Amino acid sequence: MAKRTLEPVLWMLFSAGGVAAALLVPVLLVIFGLAVPLGLVSAPDHGHLLAVIGHPVSRLVLFGLCWLSLFHWAHRFRYTLYDGLQMKQVHELINTFCYGCAILGTAAAAYLLWQVP
Amino acid sequence: MTERSAAERSVYSPYHPRWYRPRMSTYWWLKRWAYVLFILRELSSVFVAWFVVYLLLLVRAVSQGEGSYQEFLDWSSGAGVLVLNVVSFAFVVLHAVTWFKAAPQAMVVRIGGQRVAPALVAAAHYAAWAAASALLTWVVLGG
Numbered sequence: 568m569a570k571r572t573l574e575p576v577l578w579m580l581f582s583a584g585g586v587a588a589a590l591l592v593p594v595l596l597v598i599f600g601l602a603v604p605l606g607l608v609s610a611p612d613h614g615h616l617l618a619v620i621g622h623p624v625s626r627l628v629l630f631g632l633c634w635l636s637l638f639h640w641a642h643r644f645r646y647t648l649y650d651g652l653q654m655k656q657v658h659e660l661i662n663t664f665c666y667g668c669a670i671l672g673t674a675a676a677a678y679l680l681w682q683v684p
Numbered sequence: 685m686t687e688r689s690a691a692e693r694s695v696y697s698p699y700h701p702r703w704y705r706p707r708m709s710t711y712w713w714l715k716r717w718a719y720v721l722f723i724l725r726e727l728s729s730v731f732v733a734w735f736v737v738y739l740l741l742l743v744r745a746v747s748q749g750e751g752s753y754q755e756f757l758d759w760s761s762g763a764g765v766l767v768l769n770v771v772s773f774a775f776v777v778l779h780a781v782t783w784f785k786a787a788p789q790a791m792v793v794r795i796g797g798q799r800v801a802p803a804l805v806a807a808a809h810y811a812a813w814a815a816a817s818a819l820l821t822w823v824v825l826g827g
Binding site: 584590592598604610613617625629633637639642644646647652653672675679683684 | 723728747761770816
């Protein structure tokens with residue numbers, strides 16, 4: 568019997584995260600990372616933004632985006648270190664670091680989105 | 685001597701053939717533009733992860749109140765953060781474009797036994813991208 572591994576699940580998360588990040592990250596980064604800081608558009612009013620982020624659908628979408636994007640990063644960065652820097656001999660360390668960060672980040676996202684008043 | 689297997693003997697032989705494993709430079713990916721692009725595409729994930737951190741800092745600031753939100757806005761318009769976000773934007777767009785380019789190859793869509801043209805699958809992804817961007821812009825800035 569073939570050895571069962573987590574790899575297919577991790578690949579699915581990588582793939583789903585790739586789609587989520589491609590669809591949602593550029594526009595959010597343009598708004599909050601470029602347009603608002605550069606003064607191209609006025610910053611959204613605090614009350615409005617609080618209402619938007621606090622909506623259950625937004626919390627769920629943002630949580631999904633954070634979770635999947637972080638696992639997308641973990642998978643891709645792991646292979647960048649394997650192939651790009653030929654660091655496969657320390658794969659256990661790399662896996663622990665990458666997926667550890669992704670799990671901690673996902674937990675932080677859940678906590679912060681739960682905390683929104 | 686005659687009792688020992690060939691495999692056992694080979695362990696001690698000074699003439700054991702060496703494996704042919706040419707050493708590859710750590711910078712192998714600098715040799716061709718296609719390889720550089722591959723590494724840049726893989727590195728885009730680092731900027732995706734940075735964006736998650738940035739987004740969560742924004743969420744935290746907004747949750748904590750108007751003062752924290754204002755502090756976040758001041759911090760985000762500082763030169764260092766701004767430069768990082770400009771670079772991140774370039775990488776995130778590289779990710780999106782290369783992802784949508786690969787999508788028709790990864791996804792074979794069939795409708796009524798006929799394969800949907802790859803160009804159409806790619807076009808659907810770009811349409812979804814435009815729709816998602818328009819919707820989020822409207823929700824965040826308009827609404």
